Amino acid sequence: MATRPPCLWLWLWLWLCLAGLLSLRAANALPLRPDPRDEVLAAALQRLREVFDIEELPPDVLPRKKPPQFMVDLFNKVADANGITRAPGLLQGDVVRSFEDRVHVDQHRFYFDISAMEKGEQMLKAEFRVFKLKRTRRSKRSEVQHICRVEVYELLECENKPQKKHLIASRLLSVYGEGWEVFNVTQTVSKWVGNSSSNHGFWIRTTRVSKNGMEDDVVTFAKSQGAFQESRNALLILFTNSNKRRSHSFVPSAAKSETSRAKSEASRVSRDTGVMESSSASMSRRPRAAAAAAARGSSTACHRRELYVDFHAIGWSGWIIHPSGYNAFYCRGSCIFPMGESLNATNHATVQSIVYTLKLSQDVSMPCCVPDELKSLNLLYFDDKQNVVLKNYKDMVATRCGCH
Template structure:
């Protein structure tokens, strides 16, 4: 129990989320983002692909009104610094075409912040506007960083967004000429509106999870069986697979299903070859140890000297999908230090 509690601290999980997989589907945008920044094992492909170290997605909570979009962002943590906020809505294709004499194929889309709840007419503040083709369909993305920053500071000011669509035709001004997808069962779930926040957790996760050679093996962290070898095998990297299914976390972690943390094992006895990535200090220490110049000096240690970050895509305890980057989680190289 203490070990699993420690593991939760490493992964920054305060409350264990409920098991929602495979029943609940994550937004495709978040799955695509994970695949862009990480390989199948969750290892970061290249530094700088992600803005910040946390991406939170919130789904629209209003299913009736086609103008109103509301997102509960209370899962944001204290001290989390918001870098960017995107309001993502899927524009549906207009089904009936106008008369040919009507050459106006564009409509004006305006996104407002609602200033008060359930006011008619609505008190609202214009955030963004653009022209869109009437007959195209697809995702529209609006930068709403300033507005959402205000909501983060003061949650009671969050009344959601309001969208209007208008166009000028021969009959004058037409309203509600196009609609944006709302969640209506499984068919439209993948097109449900999203609020995506890119943030910095500002937490010093000093406790990385790369087990040492002395860690005990368990069902959730399996090592490959090793051949009988002499105790003087040189320092090298060995496999250590962390299986989220065995830990009991597979009901809410979307990707990856587990990952290879690797660990370092072996001796650092003189002479230290080039492949042992030894520091000058470790080389001197190994010589002093070999020559027995001091009874107190031990052999240098075989430890990770190069680490990569891990990315986790998961449902949080409020069933929002989160992509989080954890530094120094995978040993990519071992050395004598």
């Protein structure tokens, strides 16, 4: 009896299994290595986020939401086009947060979600800003007064028709006037910061005395209902301190360690009172060498150079409103004796440069060229809840260099 030949499909299946095992083994034997440049980039961006006190990057705001005009005007007041602080003290605190009204139907109620405030952030002042619309229909002067009273209440409970409320501000206004009205609500908002469940918003009531008695709702305040009124939407503005006083300068860590080492070395030299005296002969023998070194150093002396930080290049342009980037500057150059007044050299740096230039000690290095004066930077940006924030960052721009 003839034997049956093996099935062709069985052989094909076994061959595919073997090929798969061999390819898997080869893949395990030669794993893909991560690109070290990617790790460096990730570490650099993480460090940059720490400098700007950003825990998580906000999502790109697309399409771009229009920021409140008040925040744009405030940025232009405290900073130039590059975000550099015009003058210290113009901004109360180092953070200004704006929150837009979340109630779009009820004309009396205004609610602001302030949960974006960071832990430990100290509130200094809170302003409730609401735009009073112009009244178009006029009544006869003999029938009605043209002055009304506006009262701002804190809502103590959240219902469709809230009854429990607490008066926190009031004033008299012209019925036919138009513009922004600003109420100080610091005490109320401070309570909300400490207990978020107590935040039920504000309630506005307007009244005036007429011939027929008390008349309600005589004026209207803008609500975010359409593009025209979007720029007039009610705002809650918080002026705060972040309580983060770390100085983030653009001085390289290597320069800091070099400065520390130079100070210790110069201190050792200064303790040895005989160094300068015993080296007087060496000084007289090397005047030409010192002059030549000074001539070479004058062309490369310590000075400020440009260092532009482009927020688009690092992927932050989607949520940063102003500026698009800024020039941080950096310091580079030699600090060889003699150093002119423009180098802002300390006495210690002058002594160290002499010892270095005349080779009086082989262990002493040249003084470091580092930022001698720094200014703060202001950013206007969207947070992760699309609130607009103005924040001031200390020691971000080198405005002057010196030898230290």
